[in-house]
Amino acid sequence: MFDTICGTIPVDGAMPSRVARLEALRRVLDGTLYDNLPYQFHEERNGAGEYIPLRLRRPSVRYGLCRVVVEDAVALLFSAGHFPAIEAQDASMARVLADIFAEARLNEVMIDAALRGSVGSVAVLFRVLGGRMFFSVLESLYLAPVWCEDAPDTLARVTERYKVGGADLAAQGYEDVDPAGLYWFQRVWDTQSETWFVPWPVDEPLARPVVDETRSVAHGLGFVPLVWIKNLPGGEGVDGGCTFRAAIDTNIEIDYQLSQAGRGLKYSSDPTLLIKEPATSDSEIVKGAGNALVVSEKGDAKLLEIGGTAAEAVISYVRTLREFALESVHGNRASAEKLAVPQSGRALELMNQGLIWLADNLRISYGDGGILTLAGMVVKASQIFPLTVRGEAVGMLDASQKLSLRWPRWYPPSADDRLKEAQAVATLVNAGQMSRAAGIKAMAAMNDIGDVEAELNAIDQEAS
Numbered sequence: 001m002f003d004t005i006c007g008t009i010p011v012d013g014a015m016p017s018r019v020a021r022l023e024a025l026r027r028v029l030d031g032t033l034y035d036n037l038p039y040q041f042h043e044e045r046n047g048a049g050e051y052i053p054l055r056l057r058r059p060s061v062r063y064g065l066c067r068v069v070v071e072d073a074v075a076l077l078f079s080a081g082h083f084p085a086i087e088a089q090d091a092s093m094a095r096v097l098a099d100i101f102a103e104a105r106l107n108e109v110m111i112d113a114a115l116r117g118s119v120g121s122v123a124v125l126f127r128v129l130g131g132r133m134f135f136s137v138l139e140s141l142y143l144a145p146v147w148c149e150d151a152p153d154t155l156a157r158v159t160e161r162y163k164v165g166g167a168d169l170a171a172q173g174y175e176d177v178d179p180a181g182l183y184w185f186q187r188v189w190d191t192q193s194e195t196w197f198v199p200w201p202v203d204e205p206l207a208r209p210v211v212d213e214t215r216s217v218a219h220g221l222g223f224v225p226l227v228w229i230k231n232l233p234g235g236e237g238v239d240g241g242c243t244f245r246a247a248i249d250t251n252i253e254i255d256y257q258l259s260q261a262g263r264g265l266k267y268s269s270d271p272t273l274l275i276k277e278p279a280t281s282d283s284e285i286v287k288g289a290g291n292a293l294v295v296s297e298k299g300d301a302k303l304l305e306i307g308g309t310a311a312e313a314v315i316s317y318v319r320t321l322r323e324f325a326l327e328s329v330h331g332n333r334a335s336a337e338k339l340a341v342p343q344s345g346r347a348l349e350l351m352n353q354g355l356i357w358l359a360d361n362l363r364i365s366y367g368d369g370g371i372l373t374l375a376g377m378v379v380k381a382s383q384i385f386p387l388t389v390r391g392e393a394v395g396m397l398d399a400s401q402k403l404s405l406r407w408p409r410w411y412p413p414s415a416d417d418r419l420k421e422a423q424a425v426a427t428l429v430n431a432g433q434m435s436r437a438a439g440i441k442a443m444a445a446m447n448d449i450g451d452v453e454a455e456l457n458a459i460d461q462e463a464s
Helices: 002-006 017-030 065-078 091-103 106-119 166-171 245-269 309-328 345-351 353-382 415-430 436-444 452-463
Strands: 085-087 121-129 132-139 143-147 155-165 182-189 194-196 226-230 272-278 295-304 387-389 392-394 404-406
Touching: 002 017, 002 245, 017 065, 017 106, 017 245, 065 106, 065 245, 065 309, 065 353, 085 091, 091 106, 091 132, 091 353, 091 387, 091 452, 106 121, 106 132, 106 353, 121 353, 132 353, 132 387, 155 166, 155 226, 166 182, 226 353, 245 309, 345 353, 353 387, 353 404, 415 436, 436 452
Parallel strands: none
Antiparallel strands: 085 404, 121 132, 121 226, 143 155, 155 182, 182 194, 272 295, 387 392
């Protein structure tokens, strides 16, 4: 069914084939997959009286199961209580990077990146403006990355190219454009500059685009200021695997089944009235049980009613489909109705193990492949430009420092969990099998300790 609906979405032959695939997946995520179907679900006949098949109707009920799975996984990945902390051998460097990311609101940026990247891939742009660092998300739909031949994990160039209306270009300050025309827009990032090109009409072939000198920028960073993030292992070409692809067809089936069930319930509330040999000469057929009719002695009138068994069967079928879909994409299948008593953090982890596995895989893509790569760019930029954070100058950061991420626990521990964890750590420290620093580091996420070294100093000061 998904492929059938995709056939109704216009495809631009001038764009790469991956654009159409990513566009269809993006429509599923945004809830606009059915927008190109020509008829509403309640329309059974067209103007010529011909029956309209279901595949051409837009469902009246749209259950955003795919979006729910993505948002649940992203919440476990980058919500306020799940964003990782930067760790380095030099604690002061870790604090500087944490301040830079906080000022640039990287948490919000990565949430946006993980949502958009769930279709397969996403790019995060890094910029240095006036000494401050900024991060922004670019959808990979119209981006074409090229990697270095001698370093396949390093970007050599990224090209952005798509069609845009002349009116939009005029609103952005472009002159000599036809507001009713359609133009190609293109810009390229490489290791030294961000090059913009003068938009040119789509219907006019151009051998080589003309560089827009007024908008082009020479950043001089020595690396492409873009992080290309593949969502999950697998996928096609430069794109990773889609988070929700396995559930799309089942989600479409749920939408149509619920729409059909709703249509049946509406009919049950106002069934068709069948009249045989009415006593009056009026041939008008009266529909609805609220109108009384008088028929002849041999006449008859009946309501064409349907039972509620079919609706109950549909609801049961939809519940089964939902379970299958969530299982196929490792979504959250826990039911709040079955939680009779408060659960510990460990119990919640076991209950939502599938969702945790999904978020754990995403930690590799967006954590190690995203946040750590951006941190490395900040370190390299500090060697070239004078950077500032919160109004204070940042010196050159040590590029030899090994950076890592410390992720918090999946679910907040209960009071009993915290007590048992503290007792276990205290026993290990007192027995000499764990250092105090390692003990505090183990308890840091649970007790909201951001700086282990500062906590150790505070403990020593209180003890003295």
